[in-house]
Amino acid sequence: MTRLSTNFQSLARRLGVVLAIAAGGGAYAQPLTPDEALRRAAARSPELQAALSDVVAARASVHIQDRSRDAVLTANAQGAYSESFSDTSEGAALNSNRRIAADVSIHTTTSIGTQWSAGFSTGARWQTINRDPTTTAGVTLGPTIAAELSVDVTQPLLRGGGESAVLSSLRVARSQAEQAELEKDEATSRLALDVLSAFWDLWVAEQSLVVERTGLELTLRQKGDMDTRVKLGIMAEIDLLRLASEAASRRQRVTDSEATLADRQMALARLTGIPYADSSSLSTAAAPAGQPTVVGAEATIVLALRQSPELARLAAGIEQSKEGVRAAQNAAQTRLDAWASLAAGGLWTEGPPSGLELPGGRPALSALVGLTLELPLGDASADARLDQARANLRSATLRQDARIETLTLEVARLHRSLQAAKDAVRTASETAEIATRLAEYEEQKLKLGSSLIIDLVSAQQAGREAELTRLRAQAQAERLALQLDHLTGTLVARIATSETSP
Numbered sequence: 001m002t003r004l005s006t007n008f009q010s011l012a013r014r015l016g017v018v019l020a021i022a023a024g025g026g027a028y029a030q031p032l033t034p035d036e037a038l039r040r041a042a043a044r045s046p047e048l049q050a051a052l053s054d055v056v057a058a059r060a061s062v063h064i065q066d067r068s069r070d071a072v073l074t075a076n077a078q079g080a081y082s083e084s085f086s087d088t089s090e091g092a093a094l095n096s097n098r099r100i101a102a103d104v105s106i107h108t109t110t111s112i113g114t115q116w117s118a119g120f121s122t123g124a125r126w127q128t129i130n131r132d133p134t135t136t137a138g139v140t141l142g143p144t145i146a147a148e149l150s151v152d153v154t155q156p157l158l159r160g161g162g163e164s165a166v167l168s169s170l171r172v173a174r175s176q177a178e179q180a181e182l183e184k185d186e187a188t189s190r191l192a193l194d195v196l197s198a199f200w201d202l203w204v205a206e207q208s209l210v211v212e213r214t215g216l217e218l219t220l221r222q223k224g225d226m227d228t229r230v231k232l233g234i235m236a237e238i239d240l241l242r243l244a245s246e247a248a249s250r251r252q253r254v255t256d257s258e259a260t261l262a263d264r265q266m267a268l269a270r271l272t273g274i275p276y277a278d279s280s281s282l283s284t285a286a287a288p289a290g291q292p293t294v295v296g297a298e299a300t301i302v303l304a305l306r307q308s309p310e311l312a313r314l315a316a317g318i319e320q321s322k323e324g325v326r327a328a329q330n331a332a333q334t335r336l337d338a339w340a341s342l343a344a345g346g347l348w349t350e351g352p353p354s355g356l357e358l359p360g361g362r363p364a365l366s367a368l369v370g371l372t373l374e375l376p377l378g379d380a381s382a383d384a385r386l387d388q389a390r391a392n393l394r395s396a397t398l399r400q401d402a403r404i405e406t407l408t409l410e411v412a413r414l415h416r417s418l419q420a421a422k423d424a425v426r427t428a429s430e431t432a433e434i435a436t437r438l439a440e441y442e443e444q445k446l447k448l449g450s451s452l453i454i455d456l457v458s459a460q461q462a463g464r465e466a467e468l469t470r471l472r473a474q475a476q477a478e479r480l481a482l483q484l485d486h487l488t489g490t491l492v493a494r495i496a497t498s499e500t501s502p
Contacts, residue, residue, distance in 0.1 A: 031285030034199055037272050041195040044273035048191055051184040058177035065170040071108035077101070086130045093130035093138060100124050113161045115154045122147040148345035157336045159374075165330040168323055175320040182313035189309060189492035195271050197479050202264040203284045204475040208468055209257040215464045216250035223247055246461075297415045300488060304411045305404065307489030314400040321393035328389040332382040335374035342367050407487065414484050421477040428470035435463035 042048055079100045085092045105119030126142035155161065223243040262280065269279035295303075305311060344363040376382070439460045485491035 031283045033285045034196060037195050037199050037268065038192055040272040041191055045191050047187050051187040055180045055184050058180035062173045062177050065173040069109045071106050073106055075104045088130060088133045088136050090136045093136040095130060095138065096128040098126040111163050111166055113156045113166045117152045119150050145348040146345060148343055150341065150343035152341045154337050154339040157338055159330055159333040159335040164326055168327040172320055172323045175316050175323060179313055179316045182309050182316060185492045186309040186313060189486050192491050193482050193486045196482050198268040198271055199284060200475045200478045202268050204471050205261040205264040206284060207471045209261050211464055211467050212254045212257045216247065216254050218460065219243060219247045219250045297412055300415050300484065301408055301411050304407055304488040308407060308487060309489050309492060311403060311407065314403060318396045318400060321396045324389040325393050328386040332386045337372040339372065340369045411484065411487050414480055418477060418480040418484060421473060421480050424473040425470065425477055428466065428473045432463065432466035432470045435466040439463040
C-alpha cells in the first residue's frame, strides 16, 4: 500500500521525538499534519506506553531466566569457643576448645540439568584438656589445621534432564518477550489507524463546511440580486421566496456542518493529547495526495498472512503453549537422579609430631555414589497439568486457524471495498465537474430569462452534493487503505515503533 500523502514518508524518522512533543503541551493553533498527529498521539497514549512497559518487563524476564544457571559463589566463616569440666582426683579440671573455620563453594547447573558444586573448607582448632586424671593440670594442643576439597555432582536421568527440560523456562520467557513486542506493534498500528482515520474525518468535515458556506454565500448573493429584480418588476416574488427558502436551508446545513466539525476536532484532539480548550482551533494541513495504490487481492491476502502482527502474536502464543506441553511432559516423568560426591582432606599440626600429616603419602579420600528415585503414589497432579497444557495448545492452534480464516475474508472484503471506493472517487469527480458546469449554464440561462430560478437552485444543489460526495469518497478510500495497511502489518512498519522503545 502507498502512503496516504507524501508527508507520511518521514513518519519513521520523526517518531523518535514523541516524548519531547508530549512535554510541550499548550495551545495548538497551527494546522496539524498527519506526522504531527501521530507523534503527539504516540507520546500520550496510555495503551502504547503500557505496551512498551510490558516489553521492558518481558525482556527483563528473559535476562532473569538466561542468568538463572550462572555459577554462584558461597563463602562462610565462623568462630567458636566452648568450655567443659572433667573429674580428677584433685577435683574438677577446666577444659576449653577454640575453633575457627571457613569454607567457599561454587554451585551451578548446566544446560542439560547437571548440578555440580565444588568446595574448599578449612579450619583451625586449639584445645586445652586434662589428660591426667590424677591432677587438674591442663595441656594445650594445637593449632590443628584441617583442609578438605570436595566435588558433588547430580545428574537427572529422567525428570529435569536434558536441554528440553532445563531451557524450557528460558524459551517460554523468550516467547513471552516476542509476544510483548508483537502486542506493542499491534497497539501502535491500532493507534495509528485511529489517529489517521480521525485526521481524515476532520479533513472531510473541514472541506464539507467550506462547500456549505460557499453555497450559503452564493445563495445570499443571488437572493440579493433577485430582491433587486423583484423591486424593478423584472422577476416574480415567488422566485425571491424560493431563494429565501434555499438560504434558510443553507444556513441549517452550515450549522450542522459546524457541529460535525466540532465533533471531529474533539475526537482528534483527544487522541493527540491537545487540550479540550484548544480543540476548536484544530485544523488539518494536508489533503490526500492522489488515490491509494491497490495491489492484487491475492497478493494483499498473502501479505496479511505473512506480516500481520496479530497472526504473529497468535503464532508466538502457540510456541509458548508447545513449551508448556514439553514442560508438563517433563514434570510427569519419574524422577531418577544419579549423584556422586568426592572429597580429599589433609591435616597439619604444630606437633608433636608437627607438620603436614598425610599417612600413606596421600590425602584422606571419601567417595559416595547413588541413585534417587521418586514415584508418585496415586494419581499425579503432573498428569492433569499435562492434559491442561495439551488443551491450551489445541485452543491456541484453533484460535489461530479461526483468525486466519476471518482475516482472509476481511482483507478480501476491504480490498474489494477499496477498489470500489477508488472507482467512486473517479465517478464522483466526473459528476462534480459536470454538475458545476450545469449550474453555471443554468445561471446564464436565468440571466437571459430562459430558465426558472428553481432550475438554478436544483442545479447548484446538485453541484454541491456532487462535491460533497467526492470529498467523502476520497476520505473513505484513504480510511480503507489505512485499514488494509493495519491488517497487512505495513502501517506499523511505516511508523518504526522501535524508536519509541524505552
